């Protein structure tokens with residue numbers, strides 16, 4: 498079967514793409530296999546990772562690229578081997594498009610496909626056949642079905658999109674590190690990921706959720722999201738000592754390497770855990786070993802989440818009616834939206850909307 502649609506999207510051609518210089522053009526997706534799903538995209542969130550990738554911040558990006566990995570739309574072509582996705586269904590794709598899925602792969606066999614050594618990212622990656630992966634600032638997307646999720650009916654497409662990367666990236670470490678009743682949780686950086694951190698930590702029943710931001714500018718919003726406390730690190734010079742030993746778990750979403758890591762570790766209680774999910778382009782600051790050994794604390798990292806956990810998060814979001822704070826932007830204005838995102842203007846996640854198809858699916 499051949500398709501009667503072309504794959505077109507906002508292509509980054511060089512690092513200047515991150516400054517709003519993407520170009521709308523056609524590109525060649527991976528060859529269709531009977532395990533794949535084609536999606537007519539209605540919505541795609543703008544993640545901080547899109548900007549790092551557009552400007553080759555994490556290493557040379559294989560231009561031309563189409564970024565965007567918070568994709569929602571309609572399944573318009575479904576391979577014969579695919580069981581869980583029906584043509585016409587509302588589906589989504591997060592930041593991962595493929596893994597080896599072999600029984601002798603420790604990560605895949607354990608249901609942690611996100612840590613598979615042969616992972617393929619939704620964009621800027623290569624499939625085993627050598628073809629490139631292209632993301633969601635586009636009209637269509639083609640992804641292997643294992644990484645295509647059904648979106649619960651009660652979550653709107655615009656709300657579901659940013660959950661697929663921004664949401665799962667904080668949900669996963671919160672859940673795995675025991676966020677729940679009796680736990681005091683800190684979320685560093687109130688951006689796209691951070692705001693999901695507050696919403697999910699509350700939904701998981703944390704006793705206290707504290708936002709750690711640079712200034713007090715987002716304090717009122719944090720409180721409306723459900724935060725119980727707020728620390729402004731650029732404004733209160735004694736913030737670390739004043740709030741020392743107050744948190745069991747901290748999830749840091751900060752995208753810059755200029756973070757006061759020693760101060761954050763001071764906030765941990767005995768046996769506390771600090772998880773970094775923000776992915777700065779340069780090394781994190783040094784810290785003193787006593788910041789860990791004196792209180793028996795741990796520092797770690799976390800990478801998105803496997804499809805099963807994304808589905809679990811979506812069910813929780815549907816059940817608890819979790820409402821992300823998003824701002825819709827027309828797909829046609831993707832370049833300006835990327836510039837505004839980089840300027841820190843999103844409150845708290847931009848979602849690109851293809852107005853030609855949204856609402857008509």
Ligand code: NAP
Pocket residue numbers: 543544545546547549662663666685686687688689690691709710711712715750751752753755773774775776777799800801838841843845
């Ligand atoms: P975002 O919306 O831009 O949020 C980042 C937040 O970091 C800002 O809102 C800001 O919070 C804080 N920040 C502190 N210092 C900063 C500085 N010098 N410049 C800019 N922001 C600063 O981005 P996001 O989409 O949430 O993504 C955050 C990071 O997570 C990115 O590095 C992204 O690549 C990474 N990420 C990782 C994964 C993973 O699997 N580990 C998945 C998705 C994204 P305040 O204003 O409150 O200080």
Ligand code: ZN
Pocket residue numbers: 544545546547566592662663
């Ligand atoms: Zn992302």
Ligand code: ZN
Pocket residue numbers: 596597598599602603604605606610613614615
């Ligand atoms: Zn694997």
